[in-house]
Amino acid sequence: MLYADTVEANVLVHKPWFVAAMFAAVFAIFFAINLPETAFGELMRPVIGEPAESGVYGRFASALVIAIILTLNIVMIGFVPIHVQIGVVWIELLVLFLAFFYTFQLDFPFILQKLPFMITQGVLTTLYVSAVSIVIASVLAILGAIAKLSSNGFAYAIASFYTSFFRGLPLLMQVYLIYLGLPQLGFVVGAVPAGVLALSLCYGAYMTEIFRAGIQSIDRGQWEASRSIGFSFSLTMRKIILPQALPVIIPPTGNQFIAMLKDSSLVSVIGVWELMFLARTLGQKTFQHMEMLISAAMIYWILSICLELIQSRIERHYGRSKVR
Amino acid sequence: MSAEPIIQAEAVSKWYGAFQALKDINLTIHKGERIVICGPSGSGKSTLIRCFNRLEAHQAGEIRVNGVQLHAKMRNVAAVRSDVGMVFQHFNLFPHMTVLMNCMAGPMWVKGVPADKARQTATKFLERVRIPEQANKFPVQLSGGQQQRVAIARSLCMEPSVMLFDEPTSALDPEMVSEVLDTMTELARDGMTMVCVTHEMGFARAVADRVIFMDYGQIVEEGQPESFFTNPQHDRTKLFLSQILKH
Numbered sequence: 001m002l003y004a005d006t007v008e009a010n011v012l013v014h015k016p017w018f019v020a021a022m023f024a025a026v027f028a029i030f031f032a033i034n035l036p037e038t039a040f041g042e043l044m045r046p047v048i049g050e051p052a053e054s055g056v057y058g059r060f061a062s063a064l065v066i067a068i069i070l071t072l073n074i075v076m077i078g079f080v081p082i083h084v085q086i087g088v089v090w091i092e093l094l095v096l097f098l099a100f101f102y103t104f105q106l107d108f109p110f111i112l113q114k115l116p117f118m119i120t121q122g123v124l125t126t127l128y129v130s131a132v133s134i135v136i137a138s139v140l141a142i143l144g145a146i147a148k149l150s151s152n153g154f155a156y157a158i159a160s161f162y163t164s165f166f167r168g169l170p171l172l173m174q175v176y177l178i179y180l181g182l183p184q185l186g187f188v189v190g191a192v193p194a195g196v197l198a199l200s201l202c203y204g205a206y207m208t209e210i211f212r213a214g215i216q217s218i219d220r221g222q223w224e225a226s227r228s229i230g231f232s233f234s235l236t237m238r239k240i241i242l243p244q245a246l247p248v249i250i251p252p253t254g255n256q257f258i259a260m261l262k263d264s265s266l267v268s269v270i271g272v273w274e275l276m277f278l279a280r281t282l283g284q285k286t287f288q289h290m291e292m293l294i295s296a297a298m299i300y301w302i303l304s305i306c307l308e309l310i311q312s313r314i315e316r317h318y319g320r321s322k323v324r
Numbered sequence: 325m326s327a328e329p330i331i332q333a334e335a336v337s338k339w340y341g342a343f344q345a346l347k348d349i350n351l352t353i354h355k356g357e358r359i360v361i362c363g364p365s366g367s368g369k370s371t372l373i374r375c376f377n378r379l380e381a382h383q384a385g386e387i388r389v390n391g392v393q394l395h396a397k398m399r400n401v402a403a404v405r406s407d408v409g410m411v412f413q414h415f416n417l418f419p420h421m422t423v424l425m426n427c428m429a430g431p432m433w434v435k436g437v438p439a440d441k442a443r444q445t446a447t448k449f450l451e452r453v454r455i456p457e458q459a460n461k462f463p464v465q466l467s468g469g470q471q472q473r474v475a476i477a478r479s480l481c482m483e484p485s486v487m488l489f490d491e492p493t494s495a496l497d498p499e500m501v502s503e504v505l506d507t508m509t510e511l512a513r514d515g516m517t518m519v520c521v522t523h524e525m526g527f528a529r530a531v532a533d534r535v536i537f538m539d540y541g542q543i544v545e546e547g548q549p550e551s552f553f554t555n556p557q558h559d560r561t562k563l564f565l566s567q568i569l570k571h
Binding site for chain 1: 377379386402403405406408409410412414416417418419420429430434475478479482
């Protein structure tokens with residue numbers, strides 16, 4: 001909530017001019033689109049007859065129906081409490097998406113047949129690659145942040161070169177460079193280690209900046225109090241500064257974790273059998289690309305939602321000392 | 325004064341760039357002494373006491389704390405700091421720890437005192453500053469005066485040989501000033517060596533053995549509170565006292 005006013009203004013969606021304007025806009029947009037030619041025309045068959053021959057009347061009737069449904073829906077939602085509003089809108093959007101996928105006429109038995117393998121092989125590999133990369137990236141980020149804040153020129157130079165380089169190159173290119181470049185030096189790395197290395201280095205660079213900002217956000221007084229008691233630098237860092245920086249660091253880091261989960265799909269280009277790789281290959285033989293892509297999309301989404309939930313739990317945990 | 329010296333400053337100078345914050349300061353503080361340092365804003369009084377536990381570095385002269393000289397290459401700065409308590413204007417309690425943990429952390433992590441013993445010590449000093457019932461709260465749940473008393477208890481838990489107070493009441497609401505000053509007065513009565521930067525002239529008059537007036541990074545005047553307040557020697561001291569005591 002940004003700022004809840006103490007005076008309740010009139011609900012926007014109940015103002016006549018807003019309702020009228022919205023109705024007009026929706027009607028105009030859907031009248032411009034030739035609705036009877038779409039799947040919606042079939043639904044309207046009892047009213048407009050044969051969709052292809054319904055002409056202007058067909059377009060008018062279809063747009064009118066949609067405009068009425070949408071406007072009524074929004075006006076009605078305006079009456080219920082905020083939690084119900086959120087729930088209803090989520091469900092409606094979800095239903096619309098499912099309806100969209102339904103129009104692909106997906107082969108569900110095929111999906112069910114492939115799903116177990118996508119999960120045991122694909123999801124597990126994706127999770128494994130992301131989890132290992134996230135841990136390594138966090139370690140790199142802490143070291144990088146301390147180095148960037150230190151007065152040691154050597155450490156600062158290495159850390160700033162590292163963040164500049166790995167933030168400046170496309171991740172896909174880093175994956176190729178590490179997988180194809182390291183063998184030039186005589187190190188032949190497997191696809192999974194190469195992918196993990198690329199993801200860790202890249203995300204470590206981004207997270208270095210997040211950690212640095214988090215550490216810098218802590219008041220100087222905390223350092224002074226801690227050092228004046230006699231705590232060493234590393235004790236101050238571990239016990240005083242980092243625990244306070246974590247609530248600042250966690251929201252953007254959670255963001256990075258979610259992005260990492262999906263960017264791990266880039267390692268599919270070097271043949272790691274993770275979720276994206278399977279989504280592209282499993283349906284190839286029978287040209288059932290959509291089935292696999294949509295299933296993988298849903299799995300990615302569910303995994304991301306899980307991470308979002310974990311993130312909000314951690315944020316609540318660290319919010320304790322701020323409660324009055 | 326026959327007691328042993330705890331802090332000795334000889335010809336101490338400090339610069340921030342071209343600006344000289346401390347000019348040739350000579351000051352010896354003996355065991356059991358209560359010193360009040362006052363002076364206008366920017367006169368270097370906070371800088372001076374922050375040099376005493378080397379939160380700030382001085383560039384010329386010598387500072388010795390219990391005989392240990394403070395300098396850039398010293399190895400045992402943590403040992404000196406753990407023996408010099410410091411109370412800050414803005415309390416600087418650790419907000420992510422309970423009041424009790426704030427007090428236990430120092431003894432446990434610096435001196436390696438077992439948790440049971442540290443808890444006993446913490447409880448003892450929280451009782452001494454008269455807030456044992458707040459032990460399990462977090463600092464934000466306390467009033468400013470309570471937080472400052474916790475900060476005093478936190479320093480006392482290290483059982484320091486000298487306590488530095490850096491404007492301990494300047495950030496407090498008026499009605500909370502006295503509870504902190506009372507705590508400090510009791511501490512003084514128990515024989516703690518104290519160096520207080522403060523504008524609380526009533527406290528200075530009642531508690532101090534010596535009042536030091538600083539301006540432009542120099543010690544302008546020092547003396548017993550009685551003569552300092554009733555019969556200041558320097559014009560700058562007179563001006564300062566007239567401004568601060570006007571209300």
